[in-house]
Amino acid sequence: MALGCLSDDLKNGGGCVGGLSASMKYVIYADVEIDGIVEKPDIIGAIFGQTEGLLGEDLDLRELQKTGRIGRIQVRVSTKDNKTVGTLMVPSNLDRVETALIAAAIESVDKIGPYSAKVKVTKIEDLRAKKRKWIIERAKELLRKWEEEEAPESRKLAEEVLKAIRAAEVISFGPEKLPAGPEVASASTIIVVEGRADVINLLKHGYKNVIGLEGATIPKTIVDLSKKKTVIAFVDGDRGGDLILKNLINVAEIDFVARAPSGREVEELTGKEIAKCLRNKVPVEEYLEVIRKEKPTKVLTIREEKELG
Template sequence: MKYLIKAKVEVEGLVNRHDIIGAIFGQTENLFGEEFDLRELQERGRIGRVQLEVRHQGTKTYGEITVPSNLDRVETALVAAMLELVEKVGPYKARVHVYDIIDVRAEKIKKIVERAKEILRIWSLEKTPDLREVLREISESVKRGEVISYGPEKLPAGPDVDKSDEIIIVEGRADVINLLRYGYRNVIALEGARGKIPDTIIKLAKTKKAIAFVDGDHGGDLILWELLRTADIDYVARAPPGKEVEELTGKEIVRALRNLVPAREYLAILERKLKGKPEKPVEAKPEEREAKQPEAVAEKPAPPQPQQPSAPAAAPKAEPVVQVEVERVELPANVVEEIKKLSGTLEAILYDREWRPLEKVPVRDIYNVLEKIEPGKVYAIVYDGIVTQRMLDLASEKQVKLLIANRLGSIERRPPGVSVLTFSDVAS
């Protein structure tokens, strides 16, 4: 990471670490759109895990927050300002104050420069060195000094491969050096592998989130073909067509890592490409659709069905049908229209079992609103946001049966009793 955001938090009550972190993510969610949502930035490796140390004194809680950032200076400053937006943790008032942003690279360069001065003093006692050679060596040390040999195959890698929960797999040593130059320390190379993928890569991919980042040429296609079929890769990133990872600028690397493609989807595309078949949108397999949304299935308009006692009256036009636990519920036409209007508004609508709207709120306030509502009152929530693990857990606690959102985020577990649809499911 390039920067470390340092902040202090003070809460007017006794809370734990989980409560404070939940407040940070909840009260900053979607303030500047999905691309700058803290969870999205974390999933893409643009910020690290929020580190928090807490202590209790009397009836108050004090904490020290550290947020690693791989964003640029302006974006890092914006994340820091977002932290100070947190005003409550649970029912208690809270204050967050950012007191420092450390430039990690500057600190490293400072140490290197100090060491270089010491080396020059030692050399001057023996002989007059070639200054240009010294400067060249110092410059190269910044780029190469952090490359390590990892695993029995001695693969070129960054120093944080073991520490990080996520790894970036590239082709060769030059790719590792270039990513280190821009602050990506969790990178490891195949070292130009053709054919057999190193066992070290296969083992790492089983335990960590793995991103394959290869050149934008046919050679990159061939490496991906073998890598995706051999190792448990999660996402694929490509250099622009005709370019190699080792020559990309910082902005090009950021753009490539923002446009990640799920590995299974890319493998299907790659199969068509290498076999000479035209690419077409990948249709998810039934078991993959079930893995993404095991409790909610959107169906094409069907012939009229006998009405369930709790379902609204059928509209003249057949509307999407949803399987909610053991119920079969037809979405009313007015609800479908509201879903179409919500996209891009960052708003949420809460419905009761009769599909009567209970409340319309900004997405950033949805957690606070839902926490105050008694269990069983809200039947469905439609919102222009992301289905997160926190949202699923809170919906389960409040006995919400159906979430309809813009898209799915990173979900580790599915609580029973809550079904999920996306806007695209309803539109289909």
């Protein structure tokens, strides 16, 4: 039985068929060469017979195997040119010193059946090291899976906290105390929306250069800002948005126009929808050209109007 079954045993918590139990500490590997044709039982019998009494009763292979301190000896052989060659695997639950003594005793076997033989230990493998390595790799795998499952929820919680913080960033701007983001005064470009709820929604999604009109009448603060900054008018996709936009364009220097999708309000848009609307903004001249044309009675977004035009 190949040692490769050990990793499966570690996963399943069981022992390996043929004696390579996951409870064993070490495995002795040895090469064997016999000057004749023999069978596996001949090799195993020679090992037990020729090591008997060598190391005293405490390290007698038969007794050790009965008590489970030595596992079943595994033998693989092949024959060629009237010789038998193969490998031995001897599982051990002894300590390091005792395992090394058993390995040396096995090497002392010099006759198998009627033929001369040579046994050479090639290595002693620490199964616990293999088990530790498997445990570490498995732990990494479990941790990666755990993080993949938990991270989205953690990110969602972090986003909720961040949104709450950003909502608290609403300031009062100008003599009219208009709701605004903290960067309206310093930003070279500002986003003008209809009301406080719109301001809060944009702040939640990271737009700090936003300011609200708070009514159909255009405040002087907005007019003054439009003379010094690039202004994006971002209104609802309904008739009310059309009217506010018309008033804005009449009294302030608006540079770009962005609108929510038809029938939607800016305050209810998601971050992705806000970004798309702002990305699709059009110069005010283009907007004015569109509204001069005849339109269907339903309210259209600017992009829809452009396509119809």
